[in-house]
Amino acid sequence: MSASALHPLLLLSDSALPLGSFAFSSGLESFLAHNRQSKATAAAKVHAFEEFLEQSLTNFSSTALPYLIAAYREPEKLDLLDNDVDASTPCTVARRASVAQGRALLGVWDRALASSTSRDVVAQRAAEQLTAFSVAMKTAEVDEYGMQRNGHFAPLFGIVCAAMGLLCEDTAYLFMLNHAKAVLSSAVRASVMGPFQSHAILASAKLQRCVQQCIGREEGHLPYDTAVTTPPIDLWIGRHELLYSRIFNS
Amino acid sequence: MSNPFLIATAKPGHGTIHLALLPPDTPRLRTASYQYPLKLVSPAATRSENEVPKLVHTVYLLTYGGGLVAGDGIDLSVTLESTTRLILLTQGSTKLFKAPCRDVLSKQCMNVHLAPGSALCYLPDPVQPFKSSCFEQSQIYNISVPEDGMKDTANLCVLDWVCNGRPANGENWSFFRYCSRNEIYLCLPEGKRRLLLRDNIALDDYEQQDSIACRMHGLAAFGTLIIHGPLFKRLGQFFMDEFKALPRIGGRKWDSGSESGDEDVDTTTARRIARQRQETADGLLWSAAAVRGCAVIKFGVKSVEGGKRWLKNILAEDGSVVREFGERALLCLR
Numbered sequence: 001m002s003a004s005a006l007h008p009l010l011l012l013s014d015s016a017l018p019l020g021s022f023a024f025s026s027g028l029e030s031f032l033a034h035n036r037q038s039k040a041t042a043a044a045k046v047h048a049f050e051e052f053l054e055q056s057l058t059n060f061s062s063t064a065l066p067y068l069i070a071a072y073r074e075p076e077k078l079d080l081l082d083n084d085v086d087a088s089t090p091c092t093v094a095r096r097a098s099v100a101q102g103r104a105l106l107g108v109w110d111r112a113l114a115s116s117t118s119r120d121v122v123a124q125r126a127a128e129q130l131t132a133f134s135v136a137m138k139t140a141e142v143d144e145y146g147m148q149r150n151g152h153f154a155p156l157f158g159i160v161c162a163a164m165g166l167l168c169e170d171t172a173y174l175f176m177l178n179h180a181k182a183v184l185s186s187a188v189r190a191s192v193m194g195p196f197q198s199h200a201i202l203a204s205a206k207l208q209r210c211v212q213q214c215i216g217r218e219e220g221h222l223p224y225d226t227a228v229t230t231p232p233i234d235l236w237i238g239r240h241e242l243l244y245s246r247i248f249n250s
Numbered sequence: 251m252s253n254p255f256l257i258a259t260a261k262p263g264h265g266t267i268h269l270a271l272l273p274p275d276t277p278r279l280r281t282a283s284y285q286y287p288l289k290l291v292s293p294a295a296t297r298s299e300n301e302v303p304k305l306v307h308t309v310y311l312l313t314y315g316g317g318l319v320a321g322d323g324i325d326l327s328v329t330l331e332s333t334t335r336l337i338l339l340t341q342g343s344t345k346l347f348k349a350p351c352r353d354v355l356s357k358q359c360m361n362v363h364l365a366p367g368s369a370l371c372y373l374p375d376p377v378q379p380f381k382s383s384c385f386e387q388s389q390i391y392n393i394s395v396p397e398d399g400m401k402d403t404a405n406l407c408v409l410d411w412v413c414n415g416r417p418a419n420g421e422n423w424s425f426f427r428y429c430s431r432n433e434i435y436l437c438l439p440e441g442k443r444r445l446l447l448r449d450n451i452a453l454d455d456y457e458q459q460d461s462i463a464c465r466m467h468g469l470a471a472f473g474t475l476i477i478h479g480p481l482f483k484r485l486g487q488f489f490m491d492e493f494k495a496l497p498r499i500g501g502r503k504w505d506s507g508s509e510s511g512d513e514d515v516d517t518t519t520a521r522r523i524a525r526q527r528q529e530t531a532d533g534l535l536w537s538a539a540a541v542r543g544c545a546v547i548k549f550g551v552k553s554v555e556g557g558k559r560w561l562k563n564i565l566a567e568d569g570s571v572v573r574e575f576g577e578r579a580l581l582c583l584r
Contacts, residue, residue: 034499035467083445086541087445090542090546095539145438146399147542227431227451229453229454231472231550232466232467235549
């Protein structure tokens with residue numbers, strides 16, 4: 001990897017990137033509430049969590065990765081991709097999470113990253129599209145179907161990575177690893193496990209293998225092929241609104 | 251059915267349903283043609299239970315043997331002209347039989363074109379994939395955008411659900427692969443179209459035994475109900491209200507509510523409480539979302555019977571489906 005790509009990669013993988021990802025547990029909180037095991041041992045809890053994490057990664061990759069890759073490769077299709085992600089997310093809570101992080105990323109791009117676009121021609125093209133999208137979002141214009149732009153996370157993340165000069169493979173891996181980090185950090189805050197144990201999972205070969213498997217499965221998939229692969233996760237995320245008490249927004 | 255003769259281009263598994271509108275206001279089933287292994291049966295049209303009853307046509311989608319053998323393909327095209335109403339029904343679950351290997355796929359495609367003001371009600375039995383089956387299906391709904399805005403758009407109440415196979419034979423999500431695609435497109439007159447809703451589900455065992463069962467977390471059936479259009483506006487709102495009224499998860503029940511003895515609960519509340527009790531007993535979880543002019547209801551349940559009971563009860567509670575289409579629309583949920 002060239003030094004110039006390493007720098008933005010580290011930037012975008014940093015948990016200090018102000019996207020507010022810490023506010024979303026991607027269904028973990030609801031999963032815990034639906035599968036309350038008061039008598040379970042700590043080991044059993046961690047085991048159930050690890051299973052959840054693997055399924056969450058699989059489901060996240062099958063629903064979001066093709067959109068991310070498509071936006072990376074064809075930035076001029078951003079409007080269409082944004083509409084299609086919105087159409088494929090028929091769940092209030094998941095939509096809220098995706099749109100909140102997408103808009104935050106757009107804000108970070110506008111205010112912080114736009115001036116550091118990679119000099120590469122492809123990256124410049126992505127940056128132009130991104131800036132145009134950002135302007136169009138602000139004017140809130142509707143298209144001929146009466147629909148508005150939403151600013152969903154997956155395609156925007158793909159195009160930001162393209163504009164920063166990251167490789168496509170790195171972008172996919174980064175996206176998946178960031179998701180794993182977000183779920184693990186919510187697990188710590190939801191007291192499923194301690195920070196060391198969570199980091200042990202994050203560092204493990206098992207998680208690396210799982211992320212690679214998820215990316216491998218989506219190879220060659222187009223946005224048309226996105227699908228839910230773990231239906232109960234959809235239910236849990238949708239039912240997050242029914243929790244009596246909440247510490248996360250999803 | 252104007253042409254009783256076999257069309258020369260007819261291919262196996264292909265079928266066409268065309269519900270035409272005879273001016274000024276008489277719908278007529280112009281075409282219901284089919285080729286083996288598909289069979290279409292259209293009983294006499296019934297009338298809806300509105301104040302001004304509308305003629306509602308019904309077509310049963312059948313396959314010889316009650317299901318699809320590996321390699322079978324069904325390709326059905328449905329056209330609804332302006333203001334016509336159609337009920338599609340199945341007769342029992344669609345069985346998917348064992349495939350010799352992962353590469354032999356059975357397929358079912360349904361393409362529906364809906365003109366402004368038309369309405370489709372499709373509440374089928376669940377798809378039942380047997381052990382080692384391999385199946386893909388797609389239901390594509392193309393809605394023509396009316397010229398005077400979305401006020402008079404087409405109406406949809408469509409269900410897509412799948413169960414875990416034959417639990418009595420020890421099957422529990424034991425198939426190779428099951429994919430189902432539900433898409434609604436908005437179509438402009440000049441041929442452009444835009445995705446309004448996509449709900450795809452892909453269950454693949456990734457060549458590991460029991461991996462799907464593990465991902466289904468004890469559910470025996472999972473489904474999505476999609477509602478769209480002004481005719482079902484109240485139905486969509488009803489689902490949203492009922493979803494909001496579900497008891498909070500993890501909340502303490504501070505008062506038992508029984509001490510005061512006989513409370514005044516109106517019939518709506520009483521029915522709601524009874525249904526929620528049944529939901530708990532059947533292990534049914536559901537969620538509802540109102541997005542992009544559609545209501546999308548997802549549910550998972552521990553038995554197919556429980557799923558049917560819930561769907562039938564909640565649709566009957568609201569009453570829109572029976573009013574607009576008649577009792578026959580709920581036939582598969584009995």
